[in-house]
Amino acid sequence: MSLLNQTGSVILMNIRSIPQRLWMSLATVVSIALVVAVLLGFLALANGFSQTLKGSGSSDVAIVLRDGSQSEINSTLTREQIVLLGQGPGVRAAADGGPLVSAELLLIVDGIKRSTGTKANMPLRGIGPNGLVVRQQVRLKEGRMFAPGSNEIVVGAGLLREFSGFEMGKTVRFGAQTWRVVGVFEAPGTVFESELWADAPVVQSLFNRGSSFQTARVALTSPAQLDAYTAYVGSDPRLQLQAQSEQTYFAAQAERSGLLIRYIGWPLGVIMSIGALAGALNTMYASVSARATEIATLRVIGFSGFSAFMGTMCEALVLSTVGALLGTAVCGLLFNGLSASTLGAGFTQVAFRLQMGPELVLQAIVLALVIGFVGGVLPGIRAARQRPLLAL
Amino acid sequence: MTDFIRLTDVCKSYTRGKESISIFDRLNLVIPKGDFVAIMGPSGSGKTTLLNLLGGTDRCDSGQISFDGERIEGYSEGQLTAWRARNVGFIFQFYNLMPILTAAQNVELPLLLTSLSAQRRKENVLTALKIVELADRARHKPKELSGGQQQRVAIARAIVSDPKLLLCDEPTGDLDRSTANDILSTLQLLNRELGKTIIMVTHDPEAARFATRTLHLDKGQFVEVTT
Numbered sequence: 001m002s003l004l005n006q007t008g009s010v011i012l013m014n015i016r017s018i019p020q021r022l023w024m025s026l027a028t029v030v031s032i033a034l035v036v037a038v039l040l041g042f043l044a045l046a047n048g049f050s051q052t053l054k055g056s057g058s059s060d061v062a063i064v065l066r067d068g069s070q071s072e073i074n075s076t077l078t079r080e081q082i083v084l085l086g087q088g089p090g091v092r093a094a095a096d097g098g099p100l101v102s103a104e105l106l107l108i109v110d111g112i113k114r115s116t117g118t119k120a121n122m123p124l125r126g127i128g129p130n131g132l133v134v135r136q137q138v139r140l141k142e143g144r145m146f147a148p149g150s151n152e153i154v155v156g157a158g159l160l161r162e163f164s165g166f167e168m169g170k171t172v173r174f175g176a177q178t179w180r181v182v183g184v185f186e187a188p189g190t191v192f193e194s195e196l197w198a199d200a201p202v203v204q205s206l207f208n209r210g211s212s213f214q215t216a217r218v219a220l221t222s223p224a225q226l227d228a229y230t231a232y233v234g235s236d237p238r239l240q241l242q243a244q245s246e247q248t249y250f251a252a253q254a255e256r257s258g259l260l261i262r263y264i265g266w267p268l269g270v271i272m273s274i275g276a277l278a279g280a281l282n283t284m285y286a287s288v289s290a291r292a293t294e295i296a297t298l299r300v301i302g303f304s305g306f307s308a309f310m311g312t313m314c315e316a317l318v319l320s321t322v323g324a325l326l327g328t329a330v331c332g333l334l335f336n337g338l339s340a341s342t343l344g345a346g347f348t349q350v351a352f353r354l355q356m357g358p359e360l361v362l363q364a365i366v367l368a369l370v371i372g373f374v375g376g377v378l379p380g381i382r383a384a385r386q387r388p389l390l391a392l
Numbered sequence: 393m394t395d396f397i398r399l400t401d402v403c404k405s406y407t408r409g410k411e412s413i414s415i416f417d418r419l420n421l422v423i424p425k426g427d428f429v430a431i432m433g434p435s436g437s438g439k440t441t442l443l444n445l446l447g448g449t450d451r452c453d454s455g456q457i458s459f460d461g462e463r464i465e466g467y468s469e470g471q472l473t474a475w476r477a478r479n480v481g482f483i484f485q486f487y488n489l490m491p492i493l494t495a496a497q498n499v500e501l502p503l504l505l506t507s508l509s510a511q512r513r514k515e516n517v518l519t520a521l522k523i524v525e526l527a528d529r530a531r532h533k534p535k536e537l538s539g540g541q542q543q544r545v546a547i548a549r550a551i552v553s554d555p556k557l558l559l560c561d562e563p564t565g566d567l568d569r570s571t572a573n574d575i576l577s578t579l580q581l582l583n584r585e586l587g588k589t590i591i592m593v594t595h596d597p598e599a600a601r602f603a604t605r606t607l608h609l610d611k612g613q614f615v616e617v618t619t
Contacts (some may be wrong), residue, residue, distance in 0.1 A: 002504065002505050002506060002507060005504040005505070006505055009501070009504050013490060013492060013493065016492045017491075017492050020491075020492075077432065105483045187600075209585075293488060294488075294490055297482075297484070297488040297490075298501070299449075299473070299507075300447070300449055300482050301471075301476070301477065301482065301501055301502050302473055302474065302476045302477025302502065302505045302550075303501075303504075303505065304470070304473060305469075305473075387449075388449040388473075
């Protein structure tokens with residue numbers, strides 16, 4: 001009981017005396033807040049990007065690419081292969097009675113980013129009538145769908161946020177051709193929102209693609225049909241293609257790209273942490289030094305070295321916790337939900353929103369507490385070893 | 393009066409660089425229970441070192457230190473800390489109060505080392521503050537008190553856990569004559585009325601007159617005793 005009393009009392013004394021070292025303590029809080037804000041920013045970036053990619057895929061839609069292709073951009077499919085894909089097991093029927101298969105092209109075109117005013121790659125997707133049907137999450141927000149056979153495009157809402165010149169009714173030029181924007185669609189939290197869509201035959205014609213496609217989306221009657229369908233695609237020698245669920249395809253892409261961002265975020269966070277740790281150590285050593293007589297007096301009176309250690313340690317943890325909360329608040333206010341875009345697997349911009357989430361906040365707070373703990377240990381030991389006779 | 397503190401053949405030296413400086417070489421001292429002893433001597437004579445040894449805040453190199461029949465020279469750091477908390481009250485020249493605590497909270501500090509309930513601690517704090525006539529200043533922080541009042545709070549802190557021994561290091565060194573005399577009268581009262589054994593290091597002969605006897609220390613040895 002007495003150990004609890006004396007430790008609690010020393011902790012309170014340490015914390016209540018923080019205003020006496022206000023500026024130095026504030027510097028520590030701010031440096032830790034910066035570490036947390038930067039790390040959380042990167043983690044939110046990775047998380048938002050991953051969530052967008054993962055949210056794009058359905059488990060009952062198979063995406064079919066050329067065997068060995070990692071992404072849609074470097075895949076090729078012939079018209080004959082598309083026909084064969086529609087004959088596989090478990091394929092859902094379209095409204096016209098035929099198989100629900102969407103043969104698509106994906107090309108890279110240029111656009112001007114609003115944030116920088118510079119050119120960046122955008123995906124232009126050529127789709128047919130089934131393109132919308134296999135994407136249940138997409139809905140027209142404004143205007144109408146493009147008319148078949150025309151130079152019309154519809155624009156994803158995410159792309160519209162990030163790129164200028166694609167507002168409703170505007171005319172844009174890709175290569176030698178001009179296109180008119182006739183609609184805006186939204187598919188919240190998916191990669192499709194970062195795309196331009198046009199009629200597939202028009203895209204084939206104007207971009208000299210002949211009758212080839214790059215990818216096919218095949219709607220299945222249920223996710224359970226996927227194994228049978230994958231086996232079908234893999235075993236037919238005329239196909240030489242690979243099928244996987246759309247969900248699996250995007251999850252793999254999310255993993256690759258998300259890891260890349262995390263590999264930048266964490267080392268940067270750790271490097272900044274070392275700087276913050278130096279600040280924390282400095283502050284805590286200064287705290288012990290400023291309170292040397294008080295600590296020695298308490299030791300003379302009979303307070304234990306442990307209580308002196310805990311007082312210093314808890315002060316460091318309190319400062320780091322305040323820093324963590326401040327950094328989280330700053331990141332939440334400035335970055336959470338912020339629209340951003342980055343290169344996706346197809347070398348095109350993917351628009352997404354930064355997402356913090358409790359798990360990420362916890363990771364950043366743990367890092368801040370580690371800084372506080374390490375920053376408190378050595379000064380705490382110095383406090384515990386403070387010789388009582390100093391007070392005399 | 394019976395022997396309360398006994399130092400037998402105590403040796404103490406400090407190392408400064410490669411040089412060893414002897415402070416005490418076979419020092420002997422007996423202080424009976426209930427005594428009020430002033431220790432005087434020039435700077436470097438070993439007064440503060442003696443106080444540190446008596447208070448268990450420093451260790452001797454050899455010899456014996458017994459306190460009320462209990463040998464303490466072999467105690468570990470932790471044992472000495474616990475022993476100090478039970479038996480010794482300290483009064484410092486510059487009061488050494490915690491600036492962020494009120495007078496009552498400062499006085500309560502030694503009681504936090506006991507198993508007393510919060511209510512009992514509060515009662516004891518009030519009693520100690522009444523003894524030093526500062527009950528009405530219980531909620532004041534040190535910076536709101538005069539030097540003399542701060543020293544009286546320090547005295548209340550020293551006596552609140554009812555220790556047998558009070559060690560005072562220049563308790564009036566920072567005070568004017570009139571306030572110093574008040575403080576010394578309070579110490580005298582504690583000695584006479586409550587039977588506290590008091591050992592006081594001082595440079596001030598006027599302060600020493602309040603003690604029952606004065607030991608003069610020079611070069612690590614007692615050279616004179618005046619009563």
